[in-house]
Amino acid sequence: MSETLLAFFKAMADESRLRIIGLLAQGERSVQELARALDLKEPTVSHHLAILRGLGLLTVRAEGTTRWHVLDHAALEGLSKRVLQSATAPPPRGADVAEDKLLQGFVDRDGTLKQIPASRKKRAAVLRWLMRAFASGRRYSESEINTLLQEHHWDSATLRRELVGHNMLARKDRVYWRLPETDWKSGSAP
Amino acid sequence: MSETLLAFFKAMADESRLRIIGLLAQGERSVQELARALDLKEPTVSHHLAILRGLGLLTVRAEGTTRWHVLDHAALEGLSKRVLQSATAPPPRGADVAEDKLLQGFVDRDGTLKQIPASRKKRAAVLRWLMRAFASGRRYSESEINTLLQEHHWDSATLRRELVGHNMLARKDRVYWRLPETDWKSGSAP
DNA sequence: CGTCTAAATAGATGCCTATCGAAATGCAAG
DNA sequence: CTTGCATTTCGATAGGCATCTATTTAGACG
Numbered sequence A, B: 001m002s003e004t005l006l007a008f009f010k011a012m013a014d015e016s017r018l019r020i021i022g023l024l025a026q027g028e029r030s031v032q033e034l035a036r037a038l039d040l041k042e043p044t045v046s047h048h049l050a051i052l053r054g055l056g057l058l059t060v061r062a063e064g065t066t067r068w069h070v071l072d073h074a075a076l077e078g079l080s081k082r083v084l085q086s087a088t089a090p091p092p093r094g095a096d097v098a099e100d101k102l103l104q105g106f107v108d109r110d111g112t113l114k115q116i117p118a119s120r121k122k123r124a125a126v127l128r129w130l131m132r133a134f135a136s137g138r139r140y141s142e143s144e145i146n147t148l149l150q151e152h153h154w155d156s157a158t159l160r161r162e163l164v165g166h167n168m169l170a171r172k173d174r175v176y177w178r179l180p181e182t183d184w185k186s187g188s189a190p
Numbered sequence C: 001c002g003t004c005t006a007a008a009t010a011g012a013t014g015c016c017t018a019t020c021g022a023a024a025t026g027c028a029a030g
Numbered sequence D: 001c002t003t004g005c006a007t008t009t010c011g012a013t014a015g016g017c018a019t020c021t022a023t024t025t026a027g028a029c030g
Helices: A002-012 A013-025 A030-037 A042-054 A071-087 A096-105 A120-133 A142-150 A154-163 A181-186 B002-012 B015-026 B031-038 B042-054 B074-086 B100-102 B120-132 B144-148 B156-165
Strands: A057-064 A066-070 A139-141 A167-172 A175-180 B058-063 B066-071 B140-141 B167-174 B175-179
Touching: A002 A013, A002 A042, A002 A071, A002 B002, A013 A042, A013 A071, A030 A066, A030 A154, A030 B156, A042 A057, A066 A071, A066 B156, A071 B015, A071 B074, A096 A120, A120 A142, A120 A154, A120 B140, A139 A142, A142 A154, A142 B015, A154 A167, A167 B002, A175 B031, B002 B015, B002 B042, B002 B074, B002 B144, B015 B042, B015 B066, B042 B058, B100 B120, B140 B144, B156 B167
Parallel strands: none
Antiparallel strands: A057 A066, A139 A175, A167 A175, B058 B066, B140 B175, B167 B175
């Protein structure tokens, strides 16, 4: 998934390949034609075409010894849409593998917390996930905290109390801040 | 325009920067935090942040000596949309500067030919633009020609005849092919 | 002003890859 | 089978860029 993202951007991050895409969007072209149009040698063009083929962006048709390449508009559009969606997606879930499955039960794909888990262990996992919204070293007002939490669940007050109870957030006066992750184990039950 | 496109893809074509974007999508982070999270040195992170700032993707807030960076979601989404639109756009008009203005009067943004120009000079310009759909060296059946032309105008028959009359397409039996551009000047009136 | 910390800049190094020439492959035609 | 052409594969080179160390700038605090 994420590999495709990187691969896609790397493929598009080259001027020659962008120009090739432009030409192949207009119609079929042979390697020769492309080489002449771009002022490159055939091996170079072949190299670029291989990369674009690897992403499934091209359709090839052999006619004798020459190969006619053309852009697969649908493939490009599809790939782009998927890439953009994941690139501009709202707060993504963690890269952890262990917790991820657990979270999928309680967190919607758009980042909405469907329900606050009753089980202490599961609740802790969800709270850890919520902590991704808070940077360490920064101080937050209570209203800031609520705004951030409400993006995931309506009951920001409960979540805020839970976070403090699990030693993930600390509070003094009306100011909150993130505690180091090493403290999170020794939570006193709320 | 096209520079922005390349710059955007180059900026996104790096794993470290993608991870930085991921982190800054969740909330504010300092350079230190990012360096620790990514296992990189501060100068490296600083370098990446400068590139992302250059594209206007980040918002920075100074607090003492530390700078809190955060992703500007709107900017990313806007840039992405624009980039994708131009990357997946239908048959683009020429890179010529001279003809381009002329074409804008007859060709819609989506590539539809609104009207076949009556003036011979303007008609020739439009026909030249249509020829971008045809590769040299390839042979086309009449139905292929019609299919390609109908993407731009319903009256493919007239367009086909005009293209032959202007020495842009040649015809023998029922097969058509593109003529070299040097022939296009000496058109015998249809 | 001197010191401490956070970040930016400068300069050096190493990896990745776009590009090329040369050689190999594949296909068509005599 | 041999010849010829279009393309791919191979190996080498060079330029770009991510990353590092070392240094400089800038703010906070006494």
